[in-house]
Amino acid sequence: MDIQFLYSLITAIFIGGVAGYLGSLMITKRMALVGDALGHVALPGVALGLIYGFNVSWGALPCLAIGIFLIWLFEIRTKLPMEALTGVVFTASVAIAFLFLPESEISTALIGDISQIGLGDALISIILSLAILFLLKKIYAKMVLINLSEELAQAYGVKVKKYNFIYLVSIAIIVALGIKVTGSLLMGALVITPAAAARNLSRNLSQYSYGSLAIGLVACSLGTFLFKFWGFPAGPLVILVATFIFLISLAFKKR
Amino acid sequence: MTQDSILEVKNLEVFLGKEKVLDDLSFQLKKKEILVILGPNGAGKTVLLRTLLGLLPFKGKISWKKGIKVGYVPEGLAAPQNLPLTVKEFFGFKGFSSQAIFKSLKQVGMGDSSLLEKRLEALSFGQFKRMLIAWALIDNPQVLLLDEPLIGLDIHGRETIYDSLVKFWQKEDQAIILVSHEVGEVCKKADQILALNKKILFSGPPEKVVTARNLAKIYGYSVSL
Numbered sequence: 001m002d003i004q005f006l007y008s009l010i011t012a013i014f015i016g017g018v019a020g021y022l023g024s025l026m027i028t029k030r031m032a033l034v035g036d037a038l039g040h041v042a043l044p045g046v047a048l049g050l051i052y053g054f055n056v057s058w059g060a061l062p063c064l065a066i067g068i069f070l071i072w073l074f075e076i077r078t079k080l081p082m083e084a085l086t087g088v089v090f091t092a093s094v095a096i097a098f099l100f101l102p103e104s105e106i107s108t109a110l111i112g113d114i115s116q117i118g119l120g121d122a123l124i125s126i127i128l129s130l131a132i133l134f135l136l137k138k139i140y141a142k143m144v145l146i147n148l149s150e151e152l153a154q155a156y157g158v159k160v161k162k163y164n165f166i167y168l169v170s171i172a173i174i175v176a177l178g179i180k181v182t183g184s185l186l187m188g189a190l191v192i193t194p195a196a197a198a199r200n201l202s203r204n205l206s207q208y209s210y211g212s213l214a215i216g217l218v219a220c221s222l223g224t225f226l227f228k229f230w231g232f233p234a235g236p237l238v239i240l241v242a243t244f245i246f247l248i249s250l251a252f253k254k255r
Numbered sequence: 256m257t258q259d260s261i262l263e264v265k266n267l268e269v270f271l272g273k274e275k276v277l278d279d280l281s282f283q284l285k286k287k288e289i290l291v292i293l294g295p296n297g298a299g300k301t302v303l304l305r306t307l308l309g310l311l312p313f314k315g316k317i318s319w320k321k322g323i324k325v326g327y328v329p330e331g332l333a334a335p336q337n338l339p340l341t342v343k344e345f346f347g348f349k350g351f352s353s354q355a356i357f358k359s360l361k362q363v364g365m366g367d368s369s370l371l372e373k374r375l376e377a378l379s380f381g382q383f384k385r386m387l388i389a390w391a392l393i394d395n396p397q398v399l400l401l402d403e404p405l406i407g408l409d410i411h412g413r414e415t416i417y418d419s420l421v422k423f424w425q426k427e428d429q430a431i432i433l434v435s436h437e438v439g440e441v442c443k444k445a446d447q448i449l450a451l452n453k454k455i456l457f458s459g460p461p462e463k464v465v466t467a468r469n470l471a472k473i474y475g476y477s478v479s480l
Contacts, residue, residue, distance in 0.1 A: 028338045155327040204341045
């Protein structure tokens with residue numbers, strides 16, 4: 001096994017696991033498509049990364065920060081539903097990106113490329129993934145309580161705004177990292193599909209959350225192996241493996 | 256604040272947007288007291304509870320006894336349909352063991368250990384409501400705030416909840432604030448009734464204030480117990 005492939009594989013495994021875990025929260029908060037939209041918001045940064053040859057995740061992060069800030073600002077100013085504003089911001093981002101994204105890089109931007117991951121990028125991805133996993137684990141119960149009833153959570157001293165902020169930052173970082181693996185077009189599936197499959201298979205919250213993590217991890221590693229042997233791009237393979245697991249989960253659906 | 260007082264509210268005003276929903280409210284809650292807040296729909300009862308909990312901005316004064324632990328059962332909370340959360344996991348958020356959870360559920364008439372592994376969505380409406388009360392009671396709060404706890408329950412459910420509330424109340428130093436839109440059995444046990452429609456309509460012990468004339472002030476027509 002060559003070292004380059006090992007870097008790609010490890011990076012994908014860590015990001016995939018945490019993305020799956022995060023997804024289990026996003027589905028319950030009815031934010032499943034936010035990951036998808038944010039993947040698009042990051043596109044101008046991804047384009048810059050591809051043009052100037054730096055890690056697309058680092059290009060994605062500032063874009064996501066600006067995008068989330070704008071959505072938040074517009075929401076205060078207009079009182080329009082969040083999803084409408086997200087729609088405005090993410091389509092604008094895609095439009096901007098396509099003004100300068102070179103044609104040769106379009107496919108990498110949209111469906112990702114993990115074949116060129118170096119040791120440094122791999123290490124940073126692992127550290128960030130573990131940090132986010134740790135953070136999410138800490139806020140998980142509180143987020144579920146907030147999801148159940150914001151006022152009940154508040155009444156028991158949960159600082160809802162603070163937790164929502166940490167949660168949003170975690171989403172932004174995972175989306176930025178995930179874009180490396182699946183590209184901005186497919187990023188949404190990296191958080192939705194494992195959690196959707198785990199939801200079908202689980203009887204309780206811990207099975208569900210860790211199941212999502214495990215399925216994300218399996219999809220990413222299997223997808224990366226298939227990429228190695230078949231030569232198709234890794235991003236779509238990862239998502240197809242996740243989708244396949246989801247289809248299997250339908251047969252075992254727990255009621 | 257006097258020695259046995261738990262809560263003092265003075266000249267409380269609450270605005271939602273530009274509309275004043277609570278105006279010039281003053282009342283007190285003492286140890287071991289049951290305060291029933293009555294009022295028609297839209298009178299500001301839930302707003303009052305939420306303000307007491309510190310969830311809404313207000314003018315005036317709300318002073319709780321220092322370090323007091325408050326339990327809360329909100330109204331209209333539904334079991335989550337999109338989350339495989341079990342009863343045990345829900346109580347786990349408060350860090351309690353299965354044994355403590357079982358004891359607490361038993362208090363509200365749910366003494367069946369198989370319920371622990373049940374998902375919230377699989378509970379009946381009444382079971383879910385009782386479980387919420389058990390959840391509020393499990394860490395022994397000194398005051399329990401209940402928003403319409405008996406609504407939508409059949410007579411059996413009402414009685415079990417009512418019994419467990421009385422038991423809770425009989426423990427030392429515990430007080431209850433209960434919001435209800437209808438005059439019913441809850442009023443008989445109350446030490447104080449506070450009738451509300453933005454302002455206080457009347458207040459005092461039930462035997463004195465629950466009169467046909469006063470009730471007509473709330474509902475616009477006379478009702479009797």
